[in-house]
Amino acid sequence: MTAALELGGLRVDPPVVLAPMAGITNAAYRRLCAEYGAGLYVCEMITSRGLVEGDETTKRMLVFDELESVRSVQLYGTDPTYMAKAAQILCAEYDVAHIDLNFGCPVPKVTRKGGGGALPWKRGLLARILEATVAAAAAYDVPVTMKTRKGLDDDHLTYLDAGRIAQEAGCAAIALHGRTVAQAYSGEADWDAIAALVEHVDIPVLGNGDIWEAADAVRMVEETGAAGVVVGRGCLGRPWLFRDLAAAFSGTAETTLPTLGEVTAMMRRHAELLSEHMGEERGCKEFRKHVTWYLKGFRAGGELRRSLGLVDSLASLDRLLAELDPDEPFPVGELGSPRGRQGAPRSRVVLPEGWLDDADGSDCVLREDANETTGG
Structure with a gap:
């Protein structure tokens, strides 16, 4: 320890x-x-x-x-x-x-x-x-x-x-x-x-x-x-x-690797907290930059990713997240790989x-x- x-x-x-x-x-x-x-x-x-x-x-x-x-x-x-x-x-x-x-x-x-x-x-x-x-x-x-x-x-x-x-x-x-x-x-x-x-x-x-x-x-x-x-x-x-x-x-x-369902719950919580601090419209816009990082390696389609990158309300976020497969396992191939700017x-x-x-x-x-x- x-x-x-x-x-x-x-x-x-x-x-x-x-x-x-x-x-x-x-x-x-x-x-x-x-x-x-x-x-x-x-x-x-x-x-x-x-x-x-x-x-x-x-x-x-x-x-x-x-x-x-x-x-x-x-x-x-x-x-x-x-x-x-x-x-x-x-x-x-x-x-x-x-x-x-x-x-x-x-x-x-x-x-x-x-x-x-x-x-x-x-x-x-x-x-x-x-x-x-x-x-x-x-x-x-x-x-x-x-x-x-x-x-x-x-x-x-x-x-x-x-x-x-x-x-x-x-x-x-x-x-x-x-x-x-x-x-x-x-x-x-x-x-x-x-x-x-x-x-x-x-x-x-x-x-x-x-x-x-x-x-x-x-x-x-x-x-x-x-x-x-x-x-x-x-x-x-x-x-x-x-x-x-x-x-x-x-x-x-x-x-403990999260399933996609658990990741979407984190995404929702993140957007919710941003909305509490900034107001819903600005909070959802701030959240957009995080979508690619959250979904890195998952099988989410390009159109859905683009829509998530334009989300402007918690309601629209909920509708889009519902399209993802909650049982999809975490992409273990992403473990240990660099994230963010390089x-x-x-x-x-x-x-x-x-x-x-x-x-x-x-x-x-x-x-x-x-x-x-x-x-x-």
Whole structure:
């Protein structure tokens, strides 16, 4: 049995974290995943500047389900002052219990401004941001963690230095996605890098990358010594994965694969929760993006899939779901296969001019957008 994850005074048992994903991990999806298993479920990433300046888009993202007793938010930013102020707002006004900082996003519109996965190259700036944010959250006894990647590319690795800086700044843990920024979501995650970081720091390390099944999570922990796992794309269309993860970390080896009937019940529940939080019309539109993930590998016909992708009410969803065969077994051929975005590695990482010339960046000043939304 794997020990619970301790983040300051916050206990996470089993040591499983739902990764924040833009447009995915809203209050409805977090609630749905939590209904299948315990763990920590992180809100979509928000920007520090957007929060501090009262941006309406940012505030709309900070919605929590009524049963969400442990509020966790991922914060993005490049300015220590904004990050500290945003952390203070999250703690004082939104009653969050955990703040995660995004230094892993590989999206060009973010890295070209020095943010996300590009920022750890500037060791001095990273330290200033972490120290300021940890200090602001410490006044409320709220733990701060950080998420990062191996580095910009194989020639510009940053994760070991980032781990040391996170530890010295007082972070409660560091999560490492075992890919570089250049890889984005392509190729395979490097679990050896996660193991190396575990050996390098004394704070808990969470492993992220290529966890498609519960067995993958257990194997990652066993092979790397990680204190827990962060699950992102593997749970798309599969909120029940958290049930399997909870069972696996408790020592139960069995995996319960849902029939198509059980999957349609999850789909209906997901759309229902979205409708409760957003209103039925918007909630059903938000649900459309999940249809392909839920039905991946099942025999649902193309016309039915297209109709589900245009659903605009719970009643129409019910009519369409009734056309599916509830007894169809789960397509075992899909087990272990990648889900969500993948793509190809980038030939180069888009960075600010002269970014690589100075690896310290103690005096670096960056401007961030108020409504940046992405994931790492």
